[in-house]
Amino acid sequence: MTSQPRVLSGMQPSADSLHLGNYLGALRPWVQRQSEQENFFFVPDLHSLTSRIEPGVLAERTRKTVAQYIAGGLDPEANVLFIQSHVPEHAELAWVLSCVTGFGEASRMTQFKDKTAKGGADQANVGLFTYPILMASDILLYKPDAVPVGDDQRQHVELTRTLAQRFNSRFGEVFKVPEASIPAAGARVYDLQNPTSKMSKSSESPAGRIEILDSDKQIAKRIKSAVTDAGTEIRFDREEKPGVSNLLDIYSSVTGRTVAEAEEEFAGKMYGHLKVAVAEAVVAEIAPVRERALELLADPAELDRILASGREKARAVAAATLGDVYSAVGFLRAG
Incomplete structure (x- = not known):
């Protein structure tokens, strides 16, 4: 059993490439601290469905994101590196957590309000509304001590903490209550054409x-x-x-x-x-x-091997946590 702090983080495969802000603000700090922590790094592809995306494009972007994680210096042998949709416990726990989340609580999430303000509520899907609950599931499955996120995700980690505390109070101590880890420097790179806005995969130009x-x-x-x-x-x-x-x-x-x-x-x-x-x-x-x-993208068999190993390690942890959750809420377990 490791005595190192456990950390979980990931970046969505919402573009063909990570950008410099992703690299300097997230990937490079992950790499610099990887020997100091027990790390779970994943590609949250389930979250990508909140926006319309072609299936073949999503799969390719997911593969490219994994390749860039490794190319940036993440050691797949020293870290648990996996794809969110390869671990079904993420979606299963999200349902349980949605049942202990208040509707008003979820509706106050600023990212949902910002995105619906731009595109209109009629264009938003329910997945976008429940996105923070799936994010809470992502986090709580692995019982991390810290979650490195940008400042714009702080509210979602606060909701995660609230749900963990509420679940523990109602059903017994199952979840570790994580802390948000906001990088002190290098966390925000601005758009080269609009330097008052953060560099983003979804920027206009x-x-x-x-x-x-x-x-x-x-x-x-x-x-x-x-x-x-x-x-x-x-x-x-x-x-x-x-x-x-x-x-x-x-x-x-x-x-x-x-x-x-x-x-x-x-x-x-x-x-x-x-x-x-x-x-x-x-x-x-x-x-x-x-x-x-x-080089990694040119060797899909090696990427598949790495992801299979990561899936096995992630599911071992996730399945144990979900088992504790199901027992706590009183589900009749399969014999």
């Missing part, structure tokens, strides 16, 4: 994203075309100079220099100098990850 599977030429072009600000001074000021601040943040995250050191390096220089340096640094960081991901 692909020119605002740096994708892990982009070519070196594409990466450099997008950075060199990034929106900057009035004036010529290269300094960090999120309010007055969001474009330059975003580039400085990216440069700092990729090179390991502090923002203050980057400001000093580019003092008296033009925006073009900053863009060239950021492009070179990002290409140097991302190119090996892209090449390794493409």
Whole structure:
């Protein structure tokens, strides 16, 4: 039995490639801490059904996401790496948790309100409404100590904590109440064309994203075309100079220099100098990850082997937790 803290996290396969924000804000921190924790990393493909997506596209994106996890440095032998839909206990526990969740509680989730405000309530599906309950199931099955998430997911982890405490109070101690782990730095990379908005797989223009599977030429072009600000001074000021601040943040995250050191390096220089340096640094960081991901995608049998091993490890834990849940709520167990 390990004495290391247990951590669970994942990223949706909602695009063909992870982007730089995913890499710097999530994947790289996972890799840096993987030897310090007992890790469960998964691809939450069930959540992808809340948006319309072609089946063949979803399968391909799921495979690409796994390849990028490994290419970014996650060791599939040292971590439990799996696909959400390969572990049916996720959906089974979600039903039980939905029965201890209040309708008003679920309707207050800000992401649901934001998305329905954009597309209209008539266009939203029930899966989008119950998304946070499935996320709670994802978490509670594995009894993690911490859940690394972006700040926009903090409310969902709070709901998870509430449901765990409510279930434990009503049926007996089954779940560990997890903590949200919000990265202190490198957690947010902004859109290159709209530097007041977070870089996103769903952003209006692909020119605002740096994708892990982009070519070196594409990466450099997008950075060199990034929106900057009035004036010529290269300094960090999120309010007055969001474009330059975003580039400085990216440069700092990729090179390991502090923002203050980057400001000093580019003092008296033009925006073009900053863009060239950021492009070179990002290409140097991302190119090996892209090449390794493409190698993995060219060997589907090896990816299948890794996923089969991860599924077996994940189901061993998930099935034990679900068994405890079913016993606690009083289901008649199969003989």
